[in-house]
Amino acid sequence: MLATVALRRTTGWSGEAGLGPASVAPCGTVSGDQRLCMAAILESWDLTVPDVPPRARFYPLEPIGIGTPLVEGLTSYLLRLAEAHGVPVGALTDELRRCAATALPSPGLKICTCPYRLLAYSVNGVEESAVKWVYVLGAATLRDDLKHLTLLAFKDFLCSLSLFRRFRTWCPACYEGWRASGRSVYEPLLWSLRVASVCPLHRRSLISVCPHCERPMRPIMSSSRPGYCGRCGGWLGAMPDGPLPEELSPASSNYWVSNAAGELLALAPRARAEPGALRRAFRENVEACVVHLFRGNGAEFAKFIGCTATSAYNWRNGAVTPRIDQLLRLSDRLRIPTAAFLTAQSSAEAVDWKAVRPAVEGYALPILLHRPSEEICQALRLALGERPAPSLSEVATRLGYRGTEGLRRVSRSLCKRITDNHRKSFGPEPYYNGPRPRICGRRKIEAALKAALAQNEPESVPHIARRLGYTSSGPFFKPFPALCRAIYLKIARRKAARIRVMRRMVEKALRQNPPPTLRALAVQLGFKDKAVIGRYFAGSRAQLLALRKALAKKQAVKLRNELQRYTRAKPAPSMAEVCCRLGLKRVTASRKFPIEYDLIVARHQRRRRALAVLRRQKSGLHLSRSSRSQKQRASGFLGAGSLPTHCFN
Ligand SMILES: [Zn+2]
Ligand SMILES: [Zn+2]
Structure with missing residues (x-):
């Protein structure tokens, strides 16, 4: 509307009637002098549309500490952003998820759909979830440096295994120091790493249990704020009760590893971006380290x-990269900064491994075993003449070698002759020396068979053969067929009698109430494997199974009744208590009685929530009424989709 009016005025006074909107202006009555006078007073208006920079959905907060060991984590940025908007972090992430659903270019790149309270430190990591959150937060704040708040720079190099902690961890002294000096309170990415257990600034162990409610907490919870407990809202900068933890010495391993982890994070913005560059640099540096230091x-x-030697071998040939704890331990043991292993040999800052000496005590250059080949050949020739002939590994041990490979490298032919000599002197006698001696005489075999037949429980013929040193019972059947057959028949009769006894026991078991399980019955019969029942008494087995099934059905009805009683019990018991009282496994309860299970769990959760509210009210640490109403108002804004859209760029 404004533009139309302006257009009418400028073109109207210039006298180009009939062109554009100016043609409707009544200008025919203005005299020539008046027109000149007005042109001198009114200048023409500029109609070009100004270049408006794109607006950010959220405040583009400046990330803290990029390029330093105490760089902020992405989870911390989320918390600070929520606080800057005066909304709970849950509302902020919900809004982000809505933005992601509408604005993402590819349907594959959807933000993780798990609820915000389950957001873990993996958002700061090297996986797909980190990429998605960085993208969505970057789009909402118009910032392109948020990837430095994660480990994405090391995506090709570090694996996500044992990277992050499960629970929130912090240094109370850092929190207190920042608040006292009026600086922003945030959570460094370093604190979320599992390998970092010490604050590099205060040299004290990090803690993960709230000093007020004495419980651990998830990295992001519905009421999490930077520096405050996500459960009770207490200030986490307060020191826990009891004596202060001691300051660690700068030489201690834990301190070095935490410091090295910080250096690694500081390296992130400078890390080479092309794929595989870090892997290549690490392989080259480890190889150079082994060559020059070892x-x-x-x-x-x-x-x-x-x-392990295999790990070291795989690092050297580039087949695998180390986990973060292995990388930091490597740096710790040698006392060489982590950056030395990740800077490419071709770059200007490359480490000269020839000049590097590990700063650690107890390091000594390995002694190189070197002996002239002629000396070794002489020793091998001497070994050839020895009687009894020694094995090659004996000779190697005598000469101070760990394996035989070194000797083979010196003279393969001599080694072969030593091995052949040894084999000949200890090998079995060849057949052409005459027929092998008889193992047992005919009489001895006959006596053994007769003794077996006289026994109540006769030993089988193959057993007797093995006992006397034969590999098979062939030499027994040919000379004594009648004896062998008699033993076989006696064994068969005994077996039939045993099966008759077993049948009686099985029939008795069928009449028992409650009927035993197949396994218990097998044990009663003297077997470990229940398959034996199916093999001899297939019909009885089917009957027993049917009886057990009916019993299980009856027990299930009884259990369901019991569980239904617990769904009405007051106070609502937990599922663990109910399972304990009924002697039931939790997984069985959830699979067989899902309705009762869900009801009991839901009732118990309601009770716990009510108790938590009571506890919070009692402790008096809940949020003040004014700040709560402010938050409610703010979340109302969020719900209506009318967040401030200012851009401070
Ligand atoms: Zn600290
Ligand atoms: Zn707490």
Whole structure:
């Protein structure tokens, strides 16, 4: 409307009647002098549309500490952003999720659908969820530096295994210091790493239990705020009761590892972005480290840094990269900064491994075993003449080698002759030396068979053969067919009698109330495996199974009645208590009685929530009424979708 009026005025006075909206202006009555006078007073208006920068959905808060060891984590940024808007973090993440649903370019890139209270530290990590949250937060705040609040710079290098803690962890001294000096309170990314157990500033252990409610908490909960407990709202900068934890010495391993983790995070913005660059740099540096500090001895290297020889071998040939704890332990054992292993050899800041010496005590350059080949050949020739002939590994041990590979490298032919000699002197006698001696005489075999037949429970013929040193019972059947057959018949009769006894026991079991299980019955019959019942008494087995099934049905009805009684019990018991009282497994309860299970769990949760509210009211640490009403108002804004859309760029 404004533009139309302006257009009418400028073009109207210039006299171009009939062109555009100016043609409707009544200008025919104005005299020539008046027109000149008005042109001198009114200047023409600029009609070009001004260049308006894009508006951010949320305040584009400045991330804290990018490029330093105490760089902020993405979870902390979310908390600070929610606080800046005066809304609970849950409302903020819900809004972000709505933005993501409408604005994302590809349907594959959907933000994680788990509820905000289940957001874990993995949002700060190297996985797909971190990429999505960085993208969505970046779009909502118009910031492109949020990826530095995660470990995405090391995406190709670090695996997500054992990277983050499950619970929120902090340094109370840091919180207190920031609040006292009026600086922003935030959570460094370092605190969320599982490997970092010490604050690099205060050299004290990090803590993860609230000093007020004495419970651990998830990284982000519905009422989480930077520096405050997500459960009771208490200030986390308060020191826990009891004596202060001691300051660790700068030489301690925990302190070094935490510090090295901080250095790694500080490296993130400078890390090379092209895929595989970090892996290549690590492989080159480890190889150079082994060559120059361990004289190329991979086994010594592995032993010194406390990893397996296979891991060290795989790092050196680039097949795998280390986990974050292995990388930091490598740095700790050698006391060489982590950056030394991740800076490419081709770059200007590359480490000169020839000049580096580990700063750790107890490091000694491995001694290189070197002996002239001629000396070793001489020793091998001497071993050839020895009687009894020694094995090659004996010779190697005598000469100070761990394996035989070194000797084979010196002279393969001599080693082969030593091995052949040894084999000949201890190998079995060849057949052409004459027929092998008889194991047992004919009389001895006959006596053994007769003795077996005289027994109440005769030993079987193959058993007797094995006992006397034969591999099969062939030599027994040919000379003594009648004896062998008599033993076989006696064994068969005994077996039939045993089966008759067993049948009586099985029939008795069928009449028992409650009927025993198949396994219990098998044990009664003297077997470990219940399959034996099916093999001999298939019909009885089917009957027993049917009886057990009917019994199980009856018990299920009884259990359901019991569970229904607990769904009305007051105070509402927990599922664990109910299972304990009924002797029921939790998983069985949830699978067989899902309705009762859900009801009991829901009632117990309601009771716990009510108790928590009571506890919070009692402790008097709940949010003040004014700030709550402010929050309610703010969440009302969010719900209506009318958040402030100012841009402070
Ligand atoms: Zn601290
Ligand atoms: Zn608490």
